[in-house]
Amino acid sequence: MKCMIDGREIEVEPGTSIILAAQRLGIRIPHFCWHPDLSVDGNCRMCVVEIEGSSKPQTACSTMVTDGMVVHTDSPQVRKARRATLELLLVNHPIDCPVCDQAGECYLQDQYMEHGLHDARISLDEKVRKRKVVDLGPIVLDAERCVLCSRCIRFEREVTGTNQLGFVGRGDHTEIAAFDNRPISHNYAGNLADVCPVGALLSRDFRFRMRVWFLESTPSVCPGCSTGCNIFIDHRDGEIHRLRPRRNVSVNRSWMCDLGRALYKGAGAPSRLLGARLRSEDDRGMIPVGEALDLLSSRLRDAGEDVAFLASPQATNEDLFAFQSLCDAVSGMLDFRVDDPQDRMAVLEDGVLLRADRNPNTRGCLELGLGRTGVDAIMSACRAGRVKALLLQGPELLRTPAAGIFLEKVPFVAVMAENDEPALARAHLVLPAAAWTENEGTFVNFARRVQRIERAIEPPGESRPRWRLASDLLARLSRPLDATTAWDVFRLASRSTAAFSGLEHVSIGESGLDLDAIKES
Amino acid sequence: MSSRVFTVNRNVHPGFWPIIIGHWETLKNLFRTLVLRQASTIQYPEQKRDVSRRYRGIHILAARADGTPKCVACFLCATVCPAECIHIEAGERPERTIEKYPVRFEIDLLRCVYCGFCVDACPEEAILMSRENDLVGTSREELIIDRDRLMRRAGLAEHGVGYRPTDHDLRRPVRIEAIEDMKNRYGLNGPRPRR
Numbered sequence: 001m002k003c004m005i006d007g008r009e010i011e012v013e014p015g016t017s018i019i020l021a022a023q024r025l026g027i028r029i030p031h032f033c034w035h036p037d038l039s040v041d042g043n044c045r046m047c048v049v050e051i052e053g054s055s056k057p058q059t060a061c062s063t064m065v066t067d068g069m070v071v072h073t074d075s076p077q078v079r080k081a082r083r084a085t086l087e088l089l090l091v092n093h094p095i096d097c098p099v100c101d102q103a104g105e106c107y108l109q110d111q112y113m114e115h116g117l118h119d120a121r122i123s124l125d126e127k128v129r130k131r132k133v134v135d136l137g138p139i140v141l142d143a144e145r146c147v148l149c150s151r152c153i154r155f156e157r158e159v160t161g162t163n164q165l166g167f168v169g170r171g172d173h174t175e176i177a178a179f180d181n182r183p184i185s186h187n188y189a190g191n192l193a194d195v196c197p198v199g200a201l202l203s204r205d206f207r208f209r210m211r212v213w214f215l216e217s218t219p220s221v222c223p224g225c226s227t228g229c230n231i232f233i234d235h236r237d238g239e240i241h242r243l244r245p246r247r248n249v250s251v252n253r254s255w256m257c258d259l260g261r262a263l264y265k266g267a268g269a270p271s272r273l274l275g276a277r278l279r280s281e282d283d284r285g286m287i288p289v290g291e292a293l294d295l296l297s298s299r300l301r302d303a304g305e306d307v308a309f310l311a312s313p314q315a316t317n318e319d320l321f322a323f324q325s326l327c328d329a330v331s332g333m334l335d336f337r338v339d340d341p342q343d344r345m346a347v348l349e350d351g352v353l354l355r356a357d358r359n360p361n362t363r364g365c366l367e368l369g370l371g372r373t374g375v376d377a378i379m380s381a382c383r384a385g386r387v388k389a390l391l392l393q394g395p396e397l398l399r400t401p402a403a404g405i406f407l408e409k410v411p412f413v414a415v416m417a418e419n420d421e422p423a424l425a426r427a428h429l430v431l432p433a434a435a436w437t438e439n440e441g442t443f444v445n446f447a448r449r450v451q452r453i454e455r456a457i458e459p460p461g462e463s464r465p466r467w468r469l470a471s472d473l474l475a476r477l478s479r480p481l482d483a484t485t486a487w488d489v490f491r492l493a494s495r496s497t498a499a500f501s502g503l504e505h506v507s508i509g510e511s512g513l514d515l516d517a518i519k520e521s
Numbered sequence: 522m523s524s525r526v527f528t529v530n531r532n533v534h535p536g537f538w539p540i541i542i543g544h545w546e547t548l549k550n551l552f553r554t555l556v557l558r559q560a561s562t563i564q565y566p567e568q569k570r571d572v573s574r575r576y577r578g579i580h581i582l583a584a585r586a587d588g589t590p591k592c593v594a595c596f597l598c599a600t601v602c603p604a605e606c607i608h609i610e611a612g613e614r615p616e617r618t619i620e621k622y623p624v625r626f627e628i629d630l631l632r633c634v635y636c637g638f639c640v641d642a643c644p645e646e647a648i649l650m651s652r653e654n655d656l657v658g659t660s661r662e663e664l665i666i667d668r669d670r671l672m673r674r675a676g677l678a679e680h681g682v683g684y685r686p687t688d689h690d691l692r693r694p695v696r697i698e699a700i701e702d703m704k705n706r707y708g709l710n711g712p713r714p715r716r
Contacts, residue, residue, distance in 0.1 A: 096620075097595075097644075098593050098595030098597070098621075098644050098645065099593045099594075099595065099619070099620045099621040103595075132617045132618070132620070133617045133620060207613070208594070208611035208612065208613065208621055209611075211595075211596040211600070213600065214596075214600075
């Protein structure tokens with residue numbers, strides 16, 4: 001089916017709306033109520049376009065392309081209609097941009113600058129006053145700023161099925177409300193602030209933290225569960241201020257859960273480990289990381305084959321591969337399944353995005369073949385006193401209640417960790433690891449989709465990525481890893497792992513690759 | 522383009538006249554300063570130079586009637602600042618009509634280039650400039666001046682308000698109000714420094 005938009009021809013499949021067809025040509029049609037992942041409502045009237053043969057402008061979001069349709073998105077008639085719509089939407093807007101967190105990513109601001117630029121005909125005193133700063137739990141509602149686009153209502157209806165928001169009142173007194181002002185209780189409240197095109201629904205957590213135009217966005221993947229929602233890390237001057245979803249139709253569409261949104265806090269927490277720590281008789285003293293690695297490598301060398309390695313499904317494939325190479329270098333025991341996340345990987349927890357397995361890379365551990373010895377076998381060897389040194393890639397094992405009993409007879413336990421916690425006291429040596437926001441690499445989600453994370457900020461203090469810790473140890477064991485970046489490690493991993501063969505970080509791209517689809521093609 | 526080169530013969534005695542001319546200039550200025558009192562220099566710091574009414578000196582944060590800052594922490598001054606010398610942290614105000622105010626507002630006066638862009642950018646006329654220009658301190662930290670010091674400027678009555686947005690924009694009552702308030706509080710145009 002062919003149509004002409006602004007003099008450019010495009011062929012689309014039947015059932016494509018004009019707004020989507022235009023988007024494919026790179027023409028952005030202004031809109032408020034239309035959202036690519038919600039149903040079409042057509043209430044804001046901002047997306048009107050001129051269609052030849054039709055006397056009045058039509059909404060581009062709800063009009064499907066027909067064969068031979070000729071569309072003009074920037075004709076005088078369209079411009080006039082848009083201006084009128086925008087002026088009407090702004091009639092009762094409080095214009096409190098200086099205190100509004102949406103400023104800088106507000107559809108009203110952007111579209112006023114692009115299509116409006118009219119003088120106000122209504123003074124501030126004449127405007128209809130509505131409720132401001134209404135506390136809805138994780139969301140703050142300002143009814144005055146609302147343009148009544150109903151995106152939030154459709155999100156509640158179609159994505160979470162909770163229907164907690166609705167319109168009340170009539171005419172210009174219509175406003176968004178939650179019944180009895182009850183707080184938004186589901187796990188996807190943050191998305192309401194994202195779908196809101198204006199500053200009516202804003203995040204409580206991000207409130208007044210930072211103006212958005214200062215933020216730099218790094219594409220990444222949420223490490224909160226095995227779904228692997230695509231996200232942006234918004235940061236400024238080495239500090240992360242928020243996480244927000246990045247659209248990926250194959251994974252999370254435009255959404256992410258609130259548990260995931262809160263994960264940025266760990267990376268900037270005051271409990272971050274800034275250096276290595278050695279448990280000694282008198283006190284637990286900080287030592288330089290280089291010294292700690294010297295000590296650990298000599299321990300590994302002395303222990304011979306009586307070494308056990310426990311990988312973490314929180315780590316990237318690169319971290320895992322380097323860890324595996326380290327294990328191979330001393331031919332020790334290796335596994336990763338503490339608490340067996342494998343069983344829960346495919347279980348959806350709330351029917352939307354969140355999965356029961358809260359590790360981003362359990363699948364990656366399986367692809368790389370890290371489940372070798374079995375955790376039970378390693379534990380019984382520890383208990384029998386046959387393990388002379390144990391290296392943990394994450395603190396998961398130390399957190400389990402039985403860890404104390406199992407580790408009693410292990411003379412040397414080393415752990416890589418980001419944050420200090422009481423459980424780390426069980427280890428003899430603590431190595432500071434970079435958090436996921438400070439590392440680059442790949443995760444494989446529950447559906448065997450390999451996705452890339454990128455480094456947003458620098459690791460604090462002496463902490464370094466886990467693959468770097470492992471490769472530093474390998475260099476000390478005179479088995480250096482031929483890699484200077486995480487992507488070099490991935491290249492090495494792709495050579496020896498069937499699932500990743502022929503892949504490079506460039507080919508994975510920003511939206512990831514389905515490993516099953518690659519195999520078929 | 523070539524430049525011309527002069528050769529000066531320094532061996533020739535210049536004669537008596539240049540000395541007379543030189544001394545004449547000196548004596549003329551001595552007479553002007555001592556007798557006619559027309560010296561161009563001033564006795565700083567006892568005397569201060571009269572500066573323009575739009576002089577861009579040390580900043581002022583305007584206050585509301587209740588003593589809280591007028592600033593709503595919109596960060597526009599920090600955004601426009603070419604020297605990146607303004608540091609703001611926003612907090613929540615109990616009044617729902619205002620919502621936001623600066624918990625911290627610091628200007629590093631050693632970084633500041635006194636361009637006045639912050640005054641131009643401010644939508645609330647909360648930041649103004651004074652005509653105070655003598656900035657003295659014994660440490661760098663002392664010259665990072667915080668919200669409360671910016672709001673209660675000791676030298677303001679003496680120097681007066683300097684650069685501020687012109688009040689020809691009569692459609693915005695908030696601006697006039699602020700200026701009236703400053704007039705009552707400090708005397709907007711200030712007593713002019715005596716010479």
